[in-house]
Amino acid sequence: MGRLRTGIADLDLILGGGLEPGSLVIVAGAPGTGKTILAQQICFANATPEHKALYYTTLSEPHSKLVRHLEPFEFFTPAALGRSVDFIHLGELVQEAGNAGLEPVVTEVVRKCFETKPAVVVIDSAKALRDFVSDHELRTALYGLASRVAHTDALLVLVGEYTPREIEGGVEFSLADGIIQLAYEPHEPVDRRWLRVVKLRGGDHLVGKHSFRIRQKGFEVFPRLETLAPNGTVEPEGRVASGIPRLDELMGGGMSAGQATVVLGPSGAGKTILGLRFAVQGLEAGERCLYVSFQETAEQLVRKAGSFGWNIADAWKSGQLAIHYVPVGELDLDAIAAAVRRELTTGSVRRVVIDSLAELVFAAREADRFPAYSRSLVGWIRSAGASVVITSETTTLGPMTEPIGGLSFLFHNVVMLRYLEIGSELRRALNIIKMRTSNHDKGVFEYVIDRHGLTIKDRLEGVTGVLGWSALRSKS
Amino acid sequence: MDEGNGQGDGAIPRILIVDDEPDVRYMMRLIFESAGYQVTEARHGVAGLKSVKARQPDLVTTDVMMPMMDGLEFIERLRSDPETAAIPILVVSGNAQLAIAANTRLGKPFDPQALLHAAALLIRENDG
Numbered sequence: 001m002g003r004l005r006t007g008i009a010d011l012d013l014i015l016g017g018g019l020e021p022g023s024l025v026i027v028a029g030a031p032g033t034g035k036t037i038l039a040q041q042i043c044f045a046n047a048t049p050e051h052k053a054l055y056y057t058t059l060s061e062p063h064s065k066l067v068r069h070l071e072p073f074e075f076f077t078p079a080a081l082g083r084s085v086d087f088i089h090l091g092e093l094v095q096e097a098g099n100a101g102l103e104p105v106v107t108e109v110v111r112k113c114f115e116t117k118p119a120v121v122v123i124d125s126a127k128a129l130r131d132f133v134s135d136h137e138l139r140t141a142l143y144g145l146a147s148r149v150a151h152t153d154a155l156l157v158l159v160g161e162y163t164p165r166e167i168e169g170g171v172e173f174s175l176a177d178g179i180i181q182l183a184y185e186p187h188e189p190v191d192r193r194w195l196r197v198v199k200l201r202g203g204d205h206l207v208g209k210h211s212f213r214i215r216q217k218g219f220e221v222f223p224r225l226e227t228l229a230p231n232g233t234v235e236p237e238g239r240v241a242s243g244i245p246r247l248d249e250l251m252g253g254g255m256s257a258g259q260a261t262v263v264l265g266p267s268g269a270g271k272t273i274l275g276l277r278f279a280v281q282g283l284e285a286g287e288r289c290l291y292v293s294f295q296e297t298a299e300q301l302v303r304k305a306g307s308f309g310w311n312i313a314d315a316w317k318s319g320q321l322a323i324h325y326v327p328v329g330e331l332d333l334d335a336i337a338a339a340v341r342r343e344l345t346t347g348s349v350r351r352v353v354i355d356s357l358a359e360l361v362f363a364a365r366e367a368d369r370f371p372a373y374s375r376s377l378v379g380w381i382r383s384a385g386a387s388v389v390i391t392s393e394t395t396t397l398g399p400m401t402e403p404i405g406g407l408s409f410l411f412h413n414v415v416m417l418r419y420l421e422i423g424s425e426l427r428r429a430l431n432i433i434k435m436r437t438s439n440h441d442k443g444v445f446e447y448v449i450d451r452h453g454l455t456i457k458d459r460l461e462g463v464t465g466v467l468g469w470s471a472l473r474s475k476s
Numbered sequence: 477m478d479e480g481n482g483q484g485d486g487a488i489p490r491i492l493i494v495d496d497e498p499d500v501r502y503m504m505r506l507i508f509e510s511a512g513y514q515v516t517e518a519r520h521g522v523a524g525l526k527s528v529k530a531r532q533p534d535l536v537t538t539d540v541m542m543p544m545m546d547g548l549e550f551i552e553r554l555r556s557d558p559e560t561a562a563i564p565i566l567v568v569s570g571n572a573q574l575a576i577a578a579n580t581r582l583g584k585p586f587d588p589q590a591l592l593h594a595a596a597l598l599i600r601e602n603d604g
Contacts, residue, residue, distance in 0.1 A: 056543075062499045063541075064585045067570050081571035086541040089496035092519055093543065108543050 003203075004119065004155050006038075007045025007075060010221040010338070011195075013228075014210055016203040019178060021119075022150040023201070024142075026126070026172055028162035029182030034193065034214050035159045036060070037073070038182070039122045041218045042157065044075045047084035051119040054112060054154075056090045058128040063087045074217045088112075090123070094132055101133050102141035109145060113152045120155045126172065127160030139171040146175055167198060177201040183209075190329050195221065211334045222334035225376045226369070228341075234258070234385030240351075242389075243281030244274070246456035247415075250432055250441040255413050259437070260378045260388045262357065262408060265417030269428060270447070270454045271391035273308070274417075275353040276301070277453050278389045280310045283321055287350035290322045290343045290386075292336065294359045298323035308453045322349075333366055333373055340377065344384040351388075352381050357407075358393040374410050394418075412436040417447075422463065429460060489599050490514045492533040494524035494550065495568070496542040500584070504537065504568070507588045508595065521545025525553055528560050534599050538578075540569040551577045564598035566591075 003018030012018045019025055019042075027035045043053030057063065066087065070076040081087070093105050113121060123129075129138060142158075149156045158172060167173055167181060179198040185191065194209040206227040213220045239254035248254035255261050265271045279289045293301055298316060301323055305312045315321035324339045343349055354360070361370055381388045390411070396419065408414050414433040419426055430447045432440040443459040491513045493504045498519070505515045516531055518524040520542040528536065536554065540547035547567060554560045555577055565578045568591070572581035580594045 062497055063570060064500070067584070078571065082540045082569065082574045083571065086546075087570065088541050088543050089498075090543060092496075092498060112543070 004042075004046055006042050008041065008219045008221055010210075010223050011212075011219065014195075014197060014206045014221065014223050015178075015200060016205045019155050020202055021153040021155055023177035024146040024150075024156045024158065024175060025178035025180065026158045026160065026162070026176045027180050027182065028160055028167055028173075030163070030184065031161055033182035033184045034212070034219065035161075035182055036066070036069075036124055037214055038180075038219055039124060039157050039159045040070060041073075041075050042155075043085050043120050043122060044077065044080060046119040046155075047080060048119070049084050050117075052116055053085045053120040054109075054116070054118045054122070055085060055087045056109065056121070056123045057087065058094050058123065058125055059091050059131075060125045060128070063089065072216060094129060101137040102129060103144075105129075106141050106145045106148070110148045113149050113154055117152055118154045120157065121149060122157045122159060124159035125161060126158035127162055135171050139175070142172060142175055173199075182212075190331060192332065211332045213335070222332065222338045225334055225337040225380070226372045228376070228380075230380050230383030234383065236385045236387070240387045241281050241285075242274070243277035244454055244456065246445075247274075247430075250443075250445065250456070251413065251435060252438040252440050255387060255435075256437055257387055258382050258385060259412035260382065260390065260410070261413040261415060262411040263389060263391045263415045263417065264394050264408075264433075265391075266394050266396035266419060268396075269417040269419065270449050271393075271417060272296070272304070272355050273449060273454050274415075275355050275389050275391050276305050276308075276310065276312075279321065279351055279353050280305065280312060282351035283312060283315045288320055288322075288347050289315075289351040289353070290324065290340065290349050292324045292326065292340065292352070292354045294326050294331075294356060296355075297325045308451060310453075319347075322347075331360075333360070333369075336360070337373075337377055337380070341380060344380060344386065349384060349386050352386050354388065354390045356391040356393055371407060371410065374407060378410060408433070420463075430456060488512060488514050489534040490516070490531060491595065492516050492518060492524065492527050492531065492536045494518045494521065494527075494536065494538040494542070494547070496520055496539060500539070500568075504591070507591060511592050511596075513595070519543075521547065521550030521553070524550050528554065528563065533563065534602065535564050535566060535595055537566045537568050537595070538575075540567065540571065540574055547575060548577075551575055562602065564602045566594055566598055 004021050005012050005018045027039055029035050043055055047053035090105055146156055173179055178200045181196045181198050184193050193212050195212055196209050197205045206223055208224040208227055210224050211222045236257035238257050240257050241254050242248055263271050263274050279291055282289045302313045302316055312321055316323060322343050326336055413435045416431055416433050418429050420429050428447050429444050431444040445459050446457045448455050491508050493501050495501050496519050501517045508515045516527055518527045522544045538547045538550055551565055567575040567578040567581045568586055570584050572583050575581055579598055582594060
């Protein structure tokens with residue numbers, strides 16, 4: 001028998017294909033983390049009139065309230081109530097647990113399972129059962145329940161407000177075949193929900209914290225990027241034109257296809273223009289491009305490109321150019337990665353621009369995972385045969401500190417933009433810091449930004465110290 | 477409450493409420509008692525059948541989704557027993573439309589006036 005889908009494709013991916021029929025799975029988390037919604041989404045995704053979902057409540061909320069809270073969700077269909085999804089209150093049977101312990105509860109659930117052969121059985125809240133019996137009785141009752149329900153091949157889901165400590169030592173958890181932990185984490189600039197598959201017998205699952213959101217369509221899960229392996233690898237060949245011919249000359253003919261190039265520079269130096277021009281060059285060659293923007297909306301980017309005479313509006317409308325704008329309130333590393341993966345897998349994207357990386361790092365506040373995340377993101381883009389330009393902010397004044405916490409090693413090519421003062425005038429300079437697989441010009445070049453975009457001028461001669469330091473000639 | 481109990485001067489009508497949710501039973505009891513009915517409760521179909529036999533109510537209200545015996549089976553049992561077949565049944569449920577054998581069906585959450593109106597009408601019709 002195949003695995004039972006949760007109704008959430010990316011959660012099934014995390015679970016290695018779904019949940020095992022006949023298994024006992026615990027959905028654990030603090031109040032407000034989304035346990036009930038997840039359990040109900042699993043019910044509505046699997047229930048049919050022939051194999052219902054039985055949703056048993058104990059001492060949680062009245063059914064009318066439960067249904068009212070369900071109504072806004074797209075997965076909820078009122079006609080399914082009673083026909084394929086039953087909400088049944090067990091509270092009084094539980095409260096009466098006396099000498100017989102939880103046996104009447106177990107007997108009733110098992111009777112109904114054998115009578116109706118349900119696809120899913122949920123008990124919400126299962127933690128409430130703890131209030132009426134000892135640990136020993138609870139273990140005996142749950143063992144009996146899980147082993148008998150398993151004979152009907154129904155998935156048994158226990159939902160409860162279990163703490164992380166209870167997950168480690170609770171009797172329920174030693175019996176469980178699967179444990180899904182949900183959490184709500186205060187997190188600047190925006191709070192974050194995540195889930196973790198703590199345990200899953202009989203299958204490979206993706207480890208770690210996976211972000212999720214609760215939207216009108218229900219759970220939207222974003223698998224942790226570092227745990228995902230790209231689908232095969234395309235090894236593109238040749239060089240990729242940046243759209244700035246002089247830059248390609250300095251880069252020994254352009255960046256190699258499938259490589260990652262980071263453009264470092266202070267605010268206003270022209271990073272976005274360089275990224276835009278890179279995308280426009282691809283569009284002009286008939287390529288499909290993805291632009292991930294954190295500051296400018298799609299409309300603003302279209303206008304900005306137009307101010308340099310680059311018409312990207314048509315490409316945007318036709319889908320040749322996908323612009324993924326990430327407002328601050330939506331910032332989540334894995335949600336962004338999911339959007340990029342979706343674009344990469346749904347179309348032959350050849351160029352990706354991420355504007356900007358430093359902003360992503362600072363706003364996401366997950367510096368500890370960032371090197372692995374960046375490596376994985378670049379890996380996904382490369383595996384799809386696309387080339388990527390990533391911009392990153394540096395300091396504006398004084399010697400430039402090493403940007404983005406020393407992550408330049410993650411990129412094949414590093415291009416640096418900077419301001420410099422020459423003859424009481426503020427000017428701009430560009431140089432190639434490194435190219436991993438190609439020779440490149442080591443000079444520092446002045447460039448200007450005008451209505452045509454970014455134009456590289458002459459090599460700066462007789463100037464030193466633009467890197468913030470220089471080797472001084474010894475007097476001897 | 478401005479809806480009467482369906483009986484002008486005679487004996488006080490008896491209503492049996494069958495529902496697995498204590499809060500629902502409590503609310504319905506309040507509503508019916510304030511309109512002058514006698515109320516008894518059962519929390520599932522099995523207990524409901526016993527209560528019907530013991531008290532011969534003038535009206536039964538029942539939920540559909542319940543433990544032990546659901547509302548559909550409960551109604552079927554009542555209808556198939558000559559002693560109870562004529563008792564009017566008002567279904568109050570999240571998906572009341574399923575109970576086609578009931579006399580009247582109301583969704584949850586219910587409007588108290590609609591509940592009283594439906595109850596009074598069913599009792600009056602059955603007496604007439």
